[in-house]
Amino acid sequence: MPTTTVKTTSTTALKTTVSSLSSSPSLASIPGSTTLTSSTRAAASTTLTSSTKAAASTTLTSSTKAAASTTLTSSTKAAASTTLTSSTRAAASTTITSFSTASRAASISTVVGCYADFYPNPRAMSDASTTSASNTPSTCATYCTSLRFPYSGTEYADECYCSTTAPTTVSTACTMACAGDSSKICGGPNAISVIYTTIPILPATNSTKRGLCWPWNNPASSFAFFSPSAIPWLYNWELWDPRAKGTYSIAEYVPMCRTQAEAFKVPAYFSSCYATHLLGFNEPDLPAANGGDYLSPYNASVLWKQYIQPVKTSCGTVLGAPAVTNGVESGWGTDWLQQFFSNCTSPSCSFDFIPLHWYGTSLLDFETYVTQFHSLFVTHPLWITEWQFTDVTSTATANLEKQALQWLDAQSYVVRYAMFGPMNSTNMAGITNGAMVTDDLSGLTNVGKIYAGLM
Numbered sequence: 001m002p003t004t005t006v007k008t009t010s011t012t013a014l015k016t017t018v019s020s021l022s023s024s025p026s027l028a029s030i031p032g033s034t035t036l037t038s039s040t041r042a043a044a045s046t047t048l049t050s051s052t053k054a055a056a057s058t059t060l061t062s063s064t065k066a067a068a069s070t071t072l073t074s075s076t077k078a079a080a081s082t083t084l085t086s087s088t089r090a091a092a093s094t095t096i097t098s099f100s101t102a103s104r105a106a107s108i109s110t111v112v113g114c115y116a117d118f119y120p121n122p123r124a125m126s127d128a129s130t131t132s133a134s135n136t137p138s139t140c141a142t143y144c145t146s147l148r149f150p151y152s153g154t155e156y157a158d159e160c161y162c163s164t165t166a167p168t169t170v171s172t173a174c175t176m177a178c179a180g181d182s183s184k185i186c187g188g189p190n191a192i193s194v195i196y197t198t199i200p201i202l203p204a205t206n207s208t209k210r211g212l213c214w215p216w217n218n219p220a221s222s223f224a225f226f227s228p229s230a231i232p233w234l235y236n237w238e239l240w241d242p243r244a245k246g247t248y249s250i251a252e253y254v255p256m257c258r259t260q261a262e263a264f265k266v267p268a269y270f271s272s273c274y275a276t277h278l279l280g281f282n283e284p285d286l287p288a289a290n291g292g293d294y295l296s297p298y299n300a301s302v303l304w305k306q307y308i309q310p311v312k313t314s315c316g317t318v319l320g321a322p323a324v325t326n327g328v329e330s331g332w333g334t335d336w337l338q339q340f341f342s343n344c345t346s347p348s349c350s351f352d353f354i355p356l357h358w359y360g361t362s363l364l365d366f367e368t369y370v371t372q373f374h375s376l377f378v379t380h381p382l383w384i385t386e387w388q389f390t391d392v393t394s395t396a397t398a399n400l401e402k403q404a405l406q407w408l409d410a411q412s413y414v415v416r417y418a419m420f421g422p423m424n425s426t427n428m429a430g431i432t433n434g435a436m437v438t439d440d441l442s443g444l445t446n447v448g449k450i451y452a453g454l455m
Helices: 039-045 050-055 062-068 076-081 086-093 137-146 220-225 266-272 298-315 332-341 362-378 394-412 445-449
Strands: 004-005 014-016 095-099 107-116 128-131 149-156 160-165 191-197 211-215 233-235 277-279 318-320 355-362 382-389 414-417
Touching: 014 149, 086 394, 128 137, 137 160, 137 191, 211 277, 211 382, 266 298, 298 318, 298 332, 332 362, 355 362, 362 382, 362 394, 382 394
Parallel strands: 211 233, 277 318, 355 382, 382 414
Antiparallel strands: 004 014, 014 355, 095 107, 107 191, 128 160, 149 160, 149 191
C-alpha cells in the first residue's frame, strides 16, 4: 500500500494507493487465475516506511515554506509585546468578526478572551496548530474552521492553535501584536487570545450513498460493526466478493477490474452477469515508481474495448470509468482521464459514472476538488471511491468527516462514496487517523461511528 506526493489543484499534495491486493483463491477454475501465497499476501500489505510517510505530507513550494516558517526576530517579538492601552484592550475583547467558508453561509467569530497556556507541558489547545509570519486572529480562525474546530487561539505573535473546547485558565498576558497585523493582538508568552467561530452545518440528505472499501485481509468479523441498511454497498478492489455466505449479504457488491492483469478475467466473471455495476481500473495514472500499476491511456482504452465494454452489451452492466488520483502533474489525475476518454470514444466505449480519489488535509480543498472535477465531466455522476484526510489527528478527522458527509450527501451529482477506510490502523497505509475500527478489532472508533451513523 505505497504512497506518493504529488502537486494538486489546491493545497493538497497527497495520493495514496491501495493497489497491492490479492487475487481470488476461489477462482482457480477460471483460466489465468492464481492463488497468492501467504508470503505474497503479507508482502502486499507492507507498512509504509517512515520516509514514505514523510513524503505523504502536503507539498508546499519553497517560497511558501519559507514564508510559513519565518521566525520573528527578537527585536520584532519584543516590539510585538508592547502593552496595549486600556481602550485598545477593551475594544479587542468585544470585537465580533464575520468570516466565510466556501459553499457555506457566513461564520460569526466572537472574541472569548485571554487564557493561559502551559508550554512545555500539554498545550491548552492541542487539536491542531500552525505558525505563520502572517498570523492574525482572522487567519487563525480560518485555519481552524477549515479543520472544523470552532475555537482558535493566537499566541506569541505568530502561533495559531485549534481546539473543540475553550481553555479554562484566564490570563492577562495577551499583549503581543500579531505577526501579520501589528494593530491586532495575538496572545503573548504562554498566553492565548481565543476566538470562537460558528461552523454552519449542512443537513444530511442521503446517507445510503455510503459504501465500504474493504481490503482483502480485513477480518470478516468487522462486518458486524456496520449495517447494510445504512451502508448498502461495498467493493474490495477485486473481481471476487470478499463476503462469506450470509455475511453482510443484503448489501450490493461492486467488483473492480483493478489493473491490466485482471482485464482478461472480466468476461469469465461476467459470464453469469453476477453484478450490476463494474468499476474500471484503479489509479492507472500512478507510476510504478510511486507504487502504482501504471497503464497508459491508450493501452487502457484497448483493454476497455476488448474486455470491459462487452459486459455492458451482454449483461447491461453499469460501467464506471477508471478512478484516477488527485495529482495534477502532466499525465496524472484528470489529465490522464481526459487522454483516456479521447482514445476511448463512443460507440466503442461508454461510461455511466466516473469514480475518483482524493487525499488531503482540508475540507475546503476536498469540496473544491470534487466541484472542479464535476465541472470537467458535468454529464457524468461521480463516485468517490477513496477519500480521507491526512496529516491531522483522529479528533480533527472526526470533525472534518461530519462536515464532509453532510456536504457529499447534499451534492446531487455525487451518487456514491466510500471513505478510506473500514479497518484498523494496521491496514490504513499509514493514515492511522482515519481508521474506523479499533486496533484490537473490538469495535468502532469515533471516525467509524460517525461513518456508520451512530454519532
